[in-house]
Amino acid sequence: MDTVDVDVVIIGGGGAGLRAAIAAAASDPQLKIALVSKVYPMRSHTVAAEGGSAAVTLAEDSLEHHFNDTVSGGDWLCDQDAVEYFVEHCHEEMVQLEHWGCPWSRREDGRVNVRAFGGMKIERTWFAADLTGFHMLHTLFQTSMKYPSIRRFDEHFCCDLLVHEGSAQGVVVIDIATGEFSMILARAVIIATGGAGRVFRQNTNGGIVTGDGMALAYRRGVPLRDMEFMQYHPTCMPGTGLLFTEACRGEGGILVNRDGYRYLQDYGLGPPDPWPRKKAMELGPRDRLSQAFWHEQRKGRTIDTPHGPAVHLDLRKLGEKLLRERLPQICELARDFLGIDPAQAPIPVRPCVHYTMGGIPTDVNTAAPLPGLYAAGECASSGIHGANRLGSNSLAELCVFGRVAGEQAARFAREAPAPNGVSLRWQAQDARGSAVGLLARPAGGERLATLRDEMALAMEQGGGIYRLEPEMQATCKKIAELTERLPTVNLGDRSQCWNTEWLAAIELGFQLDVAQAMAHSALARRESRGAHQRLDEGLTERDDANYLKHTLASHVRAGPPAIGWSEVVITRSPPGVRAYGAAGESKEAAVG
Amino acid sequence: MADTRKIVLEVLRYTPGQSTAPTLQQYPIEFTDDMSVLQGLQQVKDFVDGSLTFRWSCRMAICGSCGMMIDGAPKLACRAFLRDFLPGPLRVEPLEHFPIERDLVVDISDFVDKLGRITPWIEPREPRSLEQGEYLQTPAQLERFESFSHCINCMLCYAACPQYGLDSRFLGPAATALLHRYNSDSRDGAQAKRMELVNSEEGVWACTAVGYCSEVCPKAVDPANAVNQNKTASAVSWFARFLPGRG
Amino acid sequence: MDGWWRRDPFFIRYMAREATAPFVAAYAIVLLVGIVSLARGADAYEEWLEALASTGWIVAHAILVAIFAYHTYTWFQIMPKTMPPVVVRGRRLAPEVITFAGIAAAVLASLALWILVAYGAP
Ligand SMILES: Cc1cc2nc3c(=O)[nH]c(=O)nc-3n(C[C@H](O)[C@H](O)[C@H](O)COP(=O)(O)OP(=O)(O)OC[C@H]3O[C@@H](n4cnc5c(N)ncnc54)[C@H](O)[C@@H]3O)c2cc1C
Ligand code: SF4
Ligand code: FES
Numbered sequence: 010m011d012t013v014d015v016d017v018v019i020i021g022g023g024g025a026g027l028r029a030a031i032a033a034a035a036s037d038p039q040l041k042i043a044l045v046s047k048v049y050p051m052r053s054h055t056v057a058a059e060g061g062s063a064a065v066t067l068a069e070d071s072l073e074h075h076f077n078d079t080v081s082g083g084d085w086l087c088d089q090d091a092v093e094y095f096v097e098h099c100h101e102e103m104v105q106l107e108h109w110g111c112p113w114s115r116r117e118d119g120r121v122n123v124r125a126f127g128g129m130k131i132e133r134t135w136f137a138a139d140l141t142g143f144h145m146l147h148t149l150f151q152t153s154m155k156y157p158s159i160r161r162f163d164e165h166f167c168c169d170l171l172v173h174e175g176s177a178q179g180v181v182v183i184d185i186a187t188g189e190f191s192m193i194l195a196r197a198v199i200i201a202t203g204g205a206g207r208v209f210r211q212n213t214n215g216g217i218v219t220g221d222g223m224a225l226a227y228r229r230g231v232p233l234r235d236m237e238f239m240q241y242h243p244t245c246m247p248g249t250g251l252l253f254t255e256a257c258r259g260e261g262g263i264l265v266n267r268d269g270y271r272y273l274q275d276y277g278l279g280p281p282d283p284w285p286r287k288k289a290m291e292l293g294p295r296d297r298l299s300q301a302f303w304h305e306q307r308k309g310r311t312i313d314t315p316h317g318p319a320v321h322l323d324l325r326k327l328g329e330k331l332l333r334e335r336l337p338q339i340c341e342l343a344r345d346f347l348g349i350d351p352a353q354a355p356i357p358v359r360p361c362v363h364y365t366m367g368g369i370p371t372d373v374n375t376a377a378p379l380p381g382l383y384a385a386g387e388c389a390s391s392g393i394h395g396a397n398r399l400g401s402n403s404l405a406e407l408c409v410f411g412r413v414a415g416e417q418a419a420r421f422a423r424e425a426p427a428p429n430g431v432s433l434r435w436q437a438q439d440a441r442g443s444a445v446g447l448l449a450r451p452a453g454g455e456r457l458a459t460l461r462d463e464m465a466l467a468m469e470q471g472g473g474i475y476r477l478e479p480e481m482q483a484t485c486k487k488i489a490e491l492t493e494r495l496p497t498v499n500l501g502d503r504s505q506c507w508n509t510e511w512l513a514a515i516e517l518g519f520q521l522d523v524a525q526a527m528a529h530s531a532l533a534r535r536e537s538r539g540a541h542q543r544l545d546e547g548l549t550e551r552d553d554a555n556y557l558k559h560t561l562a563s564h565v566r567a568g569p570p571a572i573g574w575s576e577v578v579i580t581r582s583p584p585g586v587r588a589y590g591a592a593g594e595s596k597e598a599a600v601g
Numbered sequence: 602m603a604d605t606r607k608i609v610l611e612v613l614r615y616t617p618g619q620s621t622a623p624t625l626q627q628y629p630i631e632f633t634d635d636m637s638v639l640q641g642l643q644q645v646k647d648f649v650d651g652s653l654t655f656r657w658s659c660r661m662a663i664c665g666s667c668g669m670m671i672d673g674a675p676k677l678a679c680r681a682f683l684r685d686f687l688p689g690p691l692r693v694e695p696l697e698h699f700p701i702e703r704d705l706v707v708d709i710s711d712f713v714d715k716l717g718r719i720t721p722w723i724e725p726r727e728p729r730s731l732e733q734g735e736y737l738q739t740p741a742q743l744e745r746f747e748s749f750s751h752c753i754n755c756m757l758c759y760a761a762c763p764q765y766g767l768d769s770r771f772l773g774p775a776a777t778a779l780l781h782r783y784n785s786d787s788r789d790g791a792q793a794k795r796m797e798l799v800n801s802e803e804g805v806w807a808c809t810a811v812g813y814c815s816e817v818c819p820k821a822v823d824p825a826n827a828v829n830q831n832k833t834a835s836a837v838s839w840f841a842r843f844l845p846g847r848g
Numbered sequence: 849m850d851g852w853w854r855r856d857p858f859f860i861r862y863m864a865r866e867a868t869a870p871f872v873a874a875y876a877i878v879l880l881v882g883i884v885s886l887a888r889g890a891d892a893y894e895e896w897l898e899a900l901a902s903t904g905w906i907v908a909h910a911i912l913v914a915i916f917a918y919h920t921y922t923w924f925q926i927m928p929k930t931m932p933p934v935v936v937r938g939r940r941l942a943p944e945v946i947t948f949a950g951i952a953a954a955v956l957a958s959l960a961l962w963i964l965v966a967y968g969a970p
Contacts, residue, residue: 048656051754052658052664101731108788109722112743112750115738117739118737118739119738140751144750147750151722248635252661501650501651502654504616504703506618507654507704510646823929
């Protein structure tokens, strides 16, 4: 096995990984940096983000507003020290991207334009048409090419994290094209592998979003935090789950049921006029909108489509010209997949799984509870999203905490001792042994896709918008059963070169671990908060007395995870009532 | 569920080290009207033949992974619909002009290297600190380069470019479009450096204005326009050398 | 790469366009000969005109007109791809508009020339 020695290794070439790599390289040109990604960095799923990235910009906005929107949006499960740091640094990171060439949409006077997103008091979303993530990712990728000290391992799959005497010291990677293994030894490791949305059935995520990094850390003893919180995005394409960005509603689109009625007014988000009004109706937070859909479905007021129930996203009011200019990608998606011109007809939409709020717990310095290990981006639980992420906070997070991770890992690497090559080589051999073992199994057994589909269905049933104890228990059981069946899958492909079936099997192992952490954390949280809503008697309300704390799921060999708890950091905003629409306004008026 | 119909996918198979030459394999599938070619291939991989290899991720024509020759033309598999290829059989092959790594996967490292050589970042015309805030750029200035920044690096244009096929030293459509994107950005000051590449042997003069690259581009980047505008720029800079007062 | 241009109808059209180019060049030489003969005097010029009036040349002209028409058409079709964006009242001109304008200009110019030659000459 080849060995590569570097100072910092970064797993993940999405927005977070690239920002970290640039920060590490810029902080010290002498550092050797390895950037590992299982796809070419510009293919990472950051590319799919459409709507925009938050930063306090307008004079009438303030850090205080951004802080409050984020904390109340997260149903007070946010770590407020992290939120404070975050809102303070969004703007400079967005400006930094601008200096690197990101083609932000502009106002006539040449300043950057901002738009409104759900749950936002004042417009603060920077956007590049409806291609924001795409432009951010390509800008970061191309800018990263400026730094010769970043050595890229494109299309290399990370299959294990190497830990020696309680500190992270490297990773094992597979060169996808050849199937060859290498060991990358490093003084500090950054995980930036993105979310885990693919463990669910209908989702907005790309095929690569399989929670690998979370599982890598989890298996090495790092607990996963707040995994029960999965965000459902209210406006996705039935069937494929492809996303129609929240900007559709930010620009003035409305949601109606089968009777053409703006049903959100029945769920405490009204009144419907005047429109658009911030933090109300269609611009309420995502969890509330998705929940309203569930109720409409129960009442039989949804529309039937070949892929199940839906409601209508009506953009006709915006008119042809604005649609083409502000939401070109949305028009393309609707036309190609649904044969619909949004200027002429409403688009059928439904909630689908979108974002993983939980992940590897990190402090304000992005340090995980394992020395030498840092995490940033969707794979991390940085503490800023709490029980429900605010739209457009995630792209900003990639930059703010990506930079911190790069700088902190670089600092750590300068002081850390060299990795212990001898002990780690054994670990790496082991990792190779178990990966290659999958290929050596005798023929016969189940198809991989069967297991994957059963997992996704079980997660949807026990981890939906509303959750019931017996269903959640069934899901836990199902995941345990699938974990047992996994070693018996039959791989039709026995080649080492570009064997994507083999890698998918390794990924399914990661996914099952993550799914297990999610299902058991959900069961343990006996209250309703943000994206975790229970229908069980007595558990339908938020319970701050007992559950104003984070879940921590720790991996246990051959058994369900151990669920522990940790304190939520509260600095200045005590838990309050989350109110939107008219109720929200009168509440704010009362507070002053 | 909506009605299904049948079509045969005829897919090129090749594994270096195992196959002596590429072969075509047929897979009959059932599909619904909203299914893309990518979904057809996924159905085969999941339930028929796990060894069939192709790249994909986003499913929404933005990550640029799934470029392949579909019915003889370079297309994104996630944006080509099976319904449009009836009665079939539908031929699916790897992108032209690139070495095959396996089945439908090609080696695009040549492009990624080229991308690295076009100075694909801003070298500020005027330095500006973060505290000074953003550079001002009017919508009209943005418009001058914006469409060239829409490139998703899907490589369809390279598969469409016979000149690249004949001699892969040519910088090619997408890399030139991105070069032009930076050269046309009001914030950038590295035009002279990039023009050296434009004027060089691998630069724009290898292009004979076939124009197919722009035709197949799924993002309306119009790389042919970038290449040909740079021919003008290149000619101007060549003649400018003879003006008095120039070196 | 042998026979690459037969792979796609687009390439066949491209090769057809390229194939017309030598004819354009060749006809430029014919016209050049005309100018040279004009310079040599009225007799030489008349001789040149007469030669062109032969049956062979008339047939050739008929074919050449078709070839030139195709060349003109393809030339203007590629034109939008070779020039900087034309912005009219804040909006970029669509390529089809440029192509159409080019072809229209060519047709008008040809017509004007034809009228001039047929009726305008003293
Ligand atoms: C459709 C969609 C729209 C969105 N819109 C918005 C929006 O408008 N605003 C907003 O703020 N947020 C939005 N989000 C959320 C946001 O885009 C994501 O949270 C964010 O982009 C994640 O970035 P990341 O860098 O953490 O991970 P990713 O971009 O997903 O990158 C993960 C990286 O890790 C690598 N990787 C993973 N596993 C391995 C492994 N085993 N070995 C090697 N490499 C590995 C991958 O190759 C990839 O490079 C959206 C999300 C989706 C899905
Ligand atoms: S220019 Fe168009 S076809 Fe070429 S790589 Fe970019 S997006 Fe793809
Ligand atoms: S899968 Fe991303 S472009 Fe087709």
